[in-house]
Amino acid sequence: MSQLLIDREKCQKDGICVAECPIGIIAMEEAEGFPSYLPGTREFCIACGHCVAVCPHGALSLTGMPSGDCHPLQKELLLTPEQVRQFLTSRRSIRVYRDKPVDRETLQEIINVASYAPSGHNSQPVHWLVLQEKEKVRRFAALVVDWMRYMIQEMPERAKIMHLNRVVAGWEKGEDKVTRQAPHIVLVHARGDNMMAPAACTIAMTYLELAAYGFGLGACWAGYFYAAASSYPPMQEALELPAGHKSFGAMMLGYPKLKYHRIPLRTTPRINWR
Secondary structure, three states: OOOEEEOOOOOOOOOHHHHHOOOOOEEEOOOOOOEEEOOOOHHHOOOOOHHHHHOOOOOEEEOOEOHHHOOOOOHHHOOOHHHHHHHHHHOOEOOOEOOOOOOHHHHHHHHHHHOOOOOHHHOOOOEEEEEOOHHHHHHHHHHHHHHHHHHHHHOHHHHHHOOHHHHHHHHHOOOOOOOOOOOEEEEEEEEOOOOOHHHHHHHHHHHHHHHHHHOOOEEEEOHHHHHHHHHOHHHHHHHOOOOOEEEEEEEEEEOEOOOOOOOOOOOOOOOOOO
């Protein structure tokens, strides 16, 4: 349970934290005019840190979140609309990778950035599993192919829609259409009974993909890998996720082998203005 901590020498009693609190549980004390939780509401604090971030004086902290430990925003690094447009429209899903591993420190830093993705009620339910070694990626890719063979046998119509025959045939010829020979696979998982987990994991993986691009890496959603991880018992057993956890996404990660020089066209957004 969080506790609101006020530096009374820095606090200007301007009420900015009151206006910002998304739960609406901060108010200015009648006696001395400092911010505090409304009576009986402390348990509802989700420790999102909005109050800490919005205070221009650095006067407010939360338990486990000292204002001094929260890095100040560097305005000179804020992106312009043109930079945002270039960054997001030039991102590509990478399916051809260099035969070069990404060092663990860089992988850790990218996941740290992705962990800032929003989650319902600031529940932060996302857990990460990184298949760091090439041999392990290959072993799990083989399990995905086993799942495909099962699907072809037991659910042929669905397998046909997913083109699993082609993927298996390519695998048998030495082609990897499952993990695309990416050096790493990142999988997100959370408790299966957490209703916020699917959206939170999807958003976190999107952050991961964009962060990877910013670090000069390439990423691509590993749809076949995720399908097997979410439904194939031998794959689930091999992943050894915590009890009660489910996979909610998987992504290939590595250094791109090719460079891109143009931004391809996309369908005009279908917008219904009201």
